[in-house]
Amino acid sequence: MGRNSKLIWLLLVAVFIGLAGCSQSHAKKDETENKVIEHEEKTESENKEKDAEAEEQEKEEIQPIVVNVIEPTTQDVIKSLTPVEMGYGNDNEKYKAELEKWARELARGTDSTPGYDHRMIPDKLGPDGQVIKGSPLIILDEAEFVESIIQASEKGGDVELPLYVTASGYEMNDAAQLSEVIVGKYTTYFNPSVAGRTKNIELSAEAINNVILGVGDVFSFNTTVGPSDEAHGYQPAEEIVNKKLVMGIGGGICQTSSTLYNAVDVLGVGYVEKHHHSLSVGYVPEGRDATVSYGGKDFRFENTTGVPLLLKAVVGKGSLTVEVRTSTEYEAQMKKGI
Incomplete structure (x- = not known):
């Protein structure tokens, strides 16, 4: 091999060695860069997760109790x-x-x-x-x-x-027998020629007639009778307001509530609400009245007799009678104080 040929061969070897080294250098550089990128991506992902957790925790802390x-x-x-x-x-x-x-x-x-x-x-x-x-x-x-x-x-x-x-404190199968005997009764009187007052007494009496009162039931006159207004058929009649006699729709229903009061009073019921008129009335003795006004004063009592009762209200010509009834069996229990 001549001198020139040797030189050429050496140059080629050097070139190949340089190229190989350059290739290895580039590979290492690429590997390093990839690792850096992976690390950065991992770090970024972890930071996002931490931020999300912190944000969620912050929301939980701020969320008010409801x-x-x-x-x-x-x-x-x-x-x-x-x-x-x-x-x-x-x-x-x-x-x-x-x-x-x-x-x-x-x-x-x-x-x-x-x-x-x-x-x-x-x-x-x-x-x-x-x-x-x-x-x-x-x-x-x-x-x-x-x-x-x-x-x-x-x-x-x-x-x-x-x-x-x-619910009401009585048994359905007892209802038919509750009218058998009278255990309380009271009668009041009115002038039947006064049409408005008579009509109002008749309507309110019908509202309480045949009402069943179970043991422990609280009777409300206003709730049972309802509004005493023109829409329900009530008429103008005299009534007591602030110690004066004035005309008003529904005048006369207090005679019904007062008659009821005197009928149940003999049974020793428990009074929840009871009011007197501001003036004396002529149909019951002094202090034996029970005034009512829908949306205002009411007459309420609890059936504390220990037995179910039935109310009966009968309007005659110029008279109103309220009876309290029960069955023969229950009357015996009342007498024994059971």
Whole structure:
């Protein structure tokens, strides 16, 4: 091999060695760059996960505690409360006072919204001896309701309205026998020629006639009789208002309530509400009257006799008689004080 040939061969070898080294250098560089990119991507992904966790935690910390109030029959949410916004944890006395106010409105209603509380409308005995159903007593326990919300205010949750429904305290198969014996009776008199007053007495007497009072039932005259207005057939007649005799629609129904009072009074029932007129009335002795006014004063009593009763109201020509009856079996129990 000549000298020039050797030089050429050496140059080629050098070139190949250089190219190989360059190739290895580029490979290492690419590998390093890939590792850097992978690390950066991993770091970025981890940071995003951390940011997401932090954001979620922040949301959980900021999310206010909520108490949902549930209507038990429909299971609907009638209102969602945020306790902290109402003073819980900061002014608990104010918070409780707000809850008590709302509970009172829910139970008793407002000028625009009816309440959950409903007085019992008693069952009646129909002309054919069949029972005509009324409606049960419904009470929203305000104190229990407020306490349940306060307990739930710490962690949130659902609170059902504590509604208590009480049906009339008598057995259906006893109804037919409740007219057997009279255990209380009272008669008052009026002038039948005064048409308006006579009509009002007849309508109110019919409303309480054949009413069944179970054991423990609370009778409300206003709830049972209903509105004494023109729409329900009541007529103008004299009535006592603020110690004066004035003309008013429904005048005379107080004679019905007063006659009923004297009939049940002999049984020792428990009085829930009873009012006297501001003037003496002529149809019962002094202090033996029970005035009523729909939407105002009421006559209410509880059947504490221990047995079911039946009210009978009979209007004659110028007379009103209210009788309290029960079955022969129950009369015996009453006499024994059972």
